[in-house]
Amino acid sequence: MKRIFISDLHLDPQREDLTSAFEAFLENHCQDIDELYILGDFFEVWLGDDDDSAFNRGIAADLAALPCKVYLMHGNRDFLIGETFCKQSGAELLGDPSIVDLDGTPALLMHGDSLCSLDAEYMKARQLLRSPAFQADFLQKPLEERATIARQIRGESKAHTRETAEDIMDVTPSEVVSAMNDAGVFLFIHGHTHRPDVHEVDLGEQSGRRYVLGDWHTSMKYLVADGSEVDLRHYQF
Numbered sequence: 399m400k401r402i403f404i405s406d407l408h409l410d411p412q413r414e415d416l417t418s419a420f421e422a423f424l425e426n427h428c429q430d431i432d433e434l435y436i437l438g439d440f441f442e443v444w445l446g447d448d449d450d451s452a453f454n455r456g457i458a459a460d461l462a463a464l465p466c467k468v469y470l471m472h473g474n475r476d477f478l479i480g481e482t483f484c485k486q487s488g489a490e491l492l493g494d495p496s497i498v499d500l501d502g503t504p505a506l507l508m509h510g511d512s513l514c515s516l517d518a519e520y521m522k523a524r525q526l527l528r529s530p531a532f533q534a535d536f537l538q539k540p541l542e543e544r545a546t547i548a549r550q551i552r553g554e555s556k557a558h559t560r561e562t563a564e565d566i567m568d569v570t571p572s573e574v575v576s577a578m579n580d581a582g583v584f585l586f587i588h589g590h591t592h593r594p595d596v597h598e599v600d601l602g603e604q605s606g607r608r609y610v611l612g613d614w615h616t617s618m619k620y621l622v623a624d625g626s627e628v629d630l631r632h633y634q635f
């Protein structure tokens with residue numbers, strides 16, 4: 399099986415360059431694969447599946463037109479993506495964490511934000527935002543009000559990111575080891591940190607590998623898994 403993993407596109411109606419890059423990527427790289435995995439922050443913001451803007455419908459149609467199976471994991475920006483969008487796009491929601499079997503090699507998949515445990519303020523906000531009570535309350539507000547709240551949250555998050563020490567915003571190494579040990583895997587794929595790279599992870603008796611996917615700006619890094627062979631590749635747009 400041939401699989402591709404991407405994350406952190408942060409698709410946004412204001413960023414036509416990203417939408418074009420995404421559509422070109424689907425056209426040029428995803429026509430001959432079996433599965434496409436989008437590991438969170440597909441959208442810059444997701445206000446709810448009832449926001450059926452032309453932009454959102456267009457992206458759903460792009461996915462629906464793919465010949466391969468599409469899996470979608472929530473990120474910290476688009477965790478409100480629900481079954482309606484999945485139906486429209488033909489995508490299947492993946493829990494965070496999930497394990498995928500790469501032709502005999504199990505790999506742990508996560509968005510990655512839950513491993514940034516040293517960022518206490520973020521972890522606290524995450525707990526609130528992901529709670530069913532907050533989400534139910536948010537989703538029954540008018541779309542315009544939701545957009546205002548989302549802008550406020552993003553504004554606060556950007557200010558917070560600027561003030562927080564560089565190392566705190568990355569995943570916590572001990573959390574990586576625990577997550578991989580709990581899952582019983584030697585291969586881990588995630589996004590979120592916008593620090594695409596391959597890391598050796600000391601798991602005690604054996605070492606594992608952690609592949610970090612890239613965010614989309616004018617280029618990005620994505621992972622190709624051909625059978626159990628994995629390769630982090632550069633995509634310039």
Ligand SMILES: [Mn+2]
Binds near residue numbers: 438475511589590
């Ligand atoms: Mn993220």
